[in-house]
Amino acid sequence: MDILFERRFELLWPTLTEIRQVLKHVLGALSVTRDETDAAGLVATEYLTNLIRHNEGDEQLIMLRINQINHDTYQLTFIDELKPYNLFKQNNSSWTLASNELVEGGMGVELIRHYFADATYDTRAGKNYFSFPLTNIDKRPSIIYVDDDITQLALMSAYLKDKFNVITCENIDAGWQAILTSDASILLLDHKLKQGTCEPLLEKLNKSNLKSQLSVVMLTGDDSEEVISKINRLGVDDYLIKPVKKNKLLQSIERVTHRFAYLSYQSTFGLTPSKVLLGHNKTAHIFGSIGVGNGGDFFMPINDEGTAFILGDMMGHGLQALKESFAIKGFISGFLATGLAYQEMLAALNNALYKQQLCKSSLVTLVICFLENNKLYWLNAGHPAPVVINKNGDLSQLNGTGPLLGLSNDHQYTLYEAKLDNVEHIILYTDGWTDNRFTDKDEMTELKKIIPTQSTSAEDFAHSLWKNSQVALSKEVDDASLIIIN
Secondary structure, eight states: OEEEEEEEEEOSHHHHHHHHHHHHHHHHHTTBOHHHHHHHHHHHHHHHHHHHHTTTTSOOEEEEEEEEEETTEEEEEEEEOSSOOOHHHHTOOSOOGGGOOOOSSSHHHHHHHHHOTTOEEEEETTEEEEEEEEOOBOOSOEEEEEOSOHHHHHHHHHHHTTTOEEEEESSHHHHHHHHHHSOOOEEEEESEETTEESHHHHHHHHHSSOGGGOEEEEEESOOOHHHHHHHHHTTOSEEEESSOOHHHHHHHHHHHSGGGSOOOOOOOSOOOOSEEEETTTEEEEEEEHHHHTOSSEEEEEOSTTSOEEEEEEESSOHHHHHHHHHHHHHHHHHHHTTTOOHHHHHHHHHHHHHTTSSOTTOOEEEEEEEEETTEEEEEEESOOOOEEEETTSOEEEOOOOBOOTTSOTTOOOOEEEEEOTTEEEEEEEOHHHHHHHOOSSOHHHHHHHHSOSOOSSHHHHHHHHHHHTOOOGGGOOSOOEEEEEO
16 A cells, blocks of 8 residues: 555644644545545544543654555554554444434444444554545545636536536635635636626735645636736736637646645644643643644743733734734733733734734734633733633623724723632633634524533543534634633
8 A cells, every 4th residue: 555644743632633734634635525534534533532531641652644545545544552442442332423412432433433434443563553444535626716607607617527626606705715615726717707806816815825725827808918917916827818718728727737736734833732730720721723833823821920821813824824923922022021011012012013013914813811819810902702611510701802903003901800719611712713613603602512511620621622612624714722721
């Protein structure tokens, strides 16, 4: 069997997020269908969650390997040298997906069997192998086509369907959503639309960190020097003058996509600890993009006592957002060295952003929190307010949100406070966590659906909530981070 991908990971909670991202990119590059990629992400999360729980405290490694068995089948395998833990035998039960009931144990096994009936676990020569085959392969690359003419959409789909998976979009908003959620490597645009042109979509794409993932071909009925010059300035890879013959279109697409023939995924940033000890015997459990360290979300303890910290969220995601977050963190670190109050730091950061002295093309939300005298205090700059869960299980979002940074140079930020006498858990998150997960406009109603009802410890509660909040890989369109303090 040919090894297509192989990489070792530390068996830590942040690794769950990193492996999910690896699967999304690598399986997409290998033409595994979105449904099967999503299923692989779900099963990997279930298996690794159990493995980490039964081996936590030990520094261990796990290997992810993807082999090609034959032309139409890949095999995904997790390999470790831990004490054997056969999930199928340890949690065997008669529970089924059709039961519509939540039970302890057995559900993960049934989920794995539901999606991958041929999944296996075996131990050989001191190594454990958890494997399942991936058979839903669509070798056709995906292409996004934006045109508000239904006839043209149908015609172009007929031209391309034999060689491409065509995602048709009738407006630029749908085109942007397709760019965010699909694994397309080609963007085909009709320049002139009934309500304008496709130029705003290209301008938005150029400001994001997604441009390097797409080859762009523009179709235009106007070959004037002015239009062609404008199209070239917008960074298209090729343009064709309508009417376009099928062979010319295919030649153009082949010409501009050669540089995407090979896709690799590599994470180059260090991991944040999955647990940070805070003052007053509190622990912050950290999940998501913060733990992986390859996006715009960031978490910063900001005093020696461990009672104060910052949670921030840069607009956008990926490498560009990460770079912008470095600028914000550098500013904060420099200001804190002066010993001035947190309110003054927030006012100074707001002023620097308003004057465009840093992060000229991005927005940031952040919340500054500190614990003192059994109270939570926070300053909020456009960030979701903290959520608390009381000891009786009641859940509520605290009131306290201030204006977004950088929109005015005279913003005032209020210090909010809440008593913690009856609080069991404090939940903080970035917008991506709810944007990716929730469909209901009432976030608290959606959050109540995934709150663990049975947990043996504060740490177990945190891990279960993160696992319950995971979405299909194809629905992850933004950095998502969750902090649970208990």
